[in-house]
Amino acid sequence: MLVLLHRQVSGIFAGRGLRPRPFSSPQIFCNSYTTLNGGLMSSNSQQHLEPIFSLIEPVIEASGHHLYDIRHNGGTLAVLVQSENALGVDELSLLSRTVAVVLDEHDPIPGRYTLEVSTPGVERRLHHVDHFIGAIGEIVSIRTTPGMNGRRRIVGTLTSADDGLLTIEDSGSGLVSIPIDEIEKARTVFEWGPTPKPGKKEPKTKHEGGSHK
Incomplete structure (x- = not known):
């Protein structure tokens, strides 16, 4: 059963009982959902990732986006999505609800975990x-x-x-x-552009006093 327990905190949605995370503009976060299946999921278990990838990839692709990666760490299932166009919070929120429905229907992961859908950010992890x-x-x-x-x-x-x-x-x-x-x-590696140097101050023009004849 998928239980939607979320509240908006600093530009992201965090599940109940989770510590709010600060919003980071290069990486957009959206809704997080907590699932309750009556058990605990090991934080270092990665054996279910491939079946999950196969489950949710068609949903992401059907929405016109690309499933970049999925990660499972510390009770959080992170789904990273790329798109040719910029993805905003509204689009990611809709994707997260769609993915949550698929996971709830197939129930591929036992135990309690949080689903987090986001973009990979400007510096992407590479491992495939x-x-x-x-x-x-x-x-x-x-x-x-x-x-x-x-x-x-x-x-x-x-x-x-x-x-x-x-x-x-x-x-x-x-x-x-x-x-x-x-x-x-x-x-x-994302390289920021050079910081513009402060402009030089215009030299002051010296005006001499006195009367003109």
Whole structure:
């Protein structure tokens, strides 16, 4: 049974008993729902994510959007949605209700959890092959698994992603190839534009006193 327990807090909706989260403008949050199925869900359980992805992806795609990722952490099931057009709170709220209906009907996760539908934000986590393909041409930050030769952290422009291998153009080392299965963590990097420098003050014109003849 899906119980809708939500209240608006600082631009997002939080389930009852949850600590309100501050609103972050680059990442838009919408309704959170709490499900009660009479049990507890392990916070580190990820085994149900693939079936859930298959369940809700058609719903997201039918709405004209793209299901970027789903995450389960600490009793929260986060659904990340992308779109060619900007997604506002109203659109995400409608999507969250639609996804909640599907999850309530199929009940793929036992226990109590919170559903949160949002956008991935300006810095996206990368951990699927299609994530890396979609990030080609962008600046990415890669951290490799312990034991890999060379630097563990590489930041540069992702130039290709195929055959399980990433190629990154690093300003210091040139082209660097990294096997995807040796990546511990990866994300896109958003670069803010330079802060405009304060304009110089106009020099004051000196006027000499005195009478003109």
